[in-house]
Amino acid sequence: MSTILDTIIAKKQQEVAAAKLVQPIDKLEALAAEAAPPRDFIAALSATPDVRLIAEVKKASPSAGIIREDFDPVAIAKTYAQSGAACISVLTDENFFQGSLEFLRQIRAVVEIPLLRKDFIIDRYQLLEARAAGADCVLLIAECLSSEQLLTLHRQAGELGLQTLIEFYDAENLPAVLATDGRLVGVNNRDLRTFHTDLQHTVRMRSQIPTDRLLVGESGIRTHDDVKMLGAAGVKAILVGESLMRQADIGQAVHSLLGTA
Numbered sequence: 001m002s003t004i005l006d007t008i009i010a011k012k013q014q015e016v017a018a019a020k021l022v023q024p025i026d027k028l029e030a031l032a033a034e035a036a037p038p039r040d041f042i043a044a045l046s047a048t049p050d051v052r053l054i055a056e057v058k059k060a061s062p063s064a065g066i067i068r069e070d071f072d073p074v075a076i077a078k079t080y081a082q083s084g085a086a087c088i089s090v091l092t093d094e095n096f097f098q099g100s101l102e103f104l105r106q107i108r109a110v111v112e113i114p115l116l117r118k119d120f121i122i123d124r125y126q127l128l129e130a131r132a133a134g135a136d137c138v139l140l141i142a143e144c145l146s147s148e149q150l151l152t153l154h155r156q157a158g159e160l161g162l163q164t165l166i167e168f169y170d171a172e173n174l175p176a177v178l179a180t181d182g183r184l185v186g187v188n189n190r191d192l193r194t195f196h197t198d199l200q201h202t203v204r205m206r207s208q209i210p211t212d213r214l215l216v217g218e219s220g221i222r223t224h225d226d227v228k229m230l231g232a233a234g235v236k237a238i239l240v241g242e243s244l245m246r247q248a249d250i251g252q253a254v255h256s257l258l259g260t261a
Ligand SMILES: O=C(O)c1ccccc1NCC(=O)[C@H](O)[C@H](O)COP(=O)(O)O
Pocket: 004, 005, 056, 058, 061, 062, 063, 064, 188, 190, 192, 218, 219, 220, 221, 239, 240, 241, 242, 243
């Protein structure tokens, strides 16, 4: 059975091929080399013992449709940074999430904290795009890549000064994640075959992830009680989009989630 990830990756292959025709790789390499030095995403997540927040700029998704009509990515990112987020995740996929690399560029120009390019990375070309737009970290999804591709893209990201957040859902993909030396390991709580989210999925995976990896719990996180439960289970950082983006007052929503208000 083909899944939403199969559909997204097929589209992504077309997009990357088309982008290479518009912007040749040597030009993009030059732009990536000129970008301001990357910020330390991992250090920002390790700065305090609290569960640290990667707050996501997310207009829409395959599971939820449009999440926020009144969508100003730069204003949202500024609010996240002012309200206690450690890092920001910017969805750059246009077709399925209504994101944009341009959002990442605009946010980089006004926000100091580290930025993640949240997309479906399958090719070094996208790493160059990410660095040229000012990203400090990229998401690599184990379910979208072979073990060899995961190792190669993680290495290529490092060569460009990008850190990686390596995410998995299926336990069978964890060995490929751990075969990399990526410090940031994300467990996605959303089963992308059914879109069902279960925070206990991260808790169940915890014991299989060595403690020298920094564990990021992803998806479906809504309340401060969720954050406390995940923190007690050894989660060091959380990636949260939809529950923040649905609130009228996003700054207050960040404080409520983190228990700082
Ligand atoms: O969110 C989706 O519907 C989705 C569908 C297909 C592939 C990926 C998808 N989400 C990506 C994510 O990992 C989330 O944006 C991220 O973890 C934040 O989740 P949430 O707080 O539930 O918005």
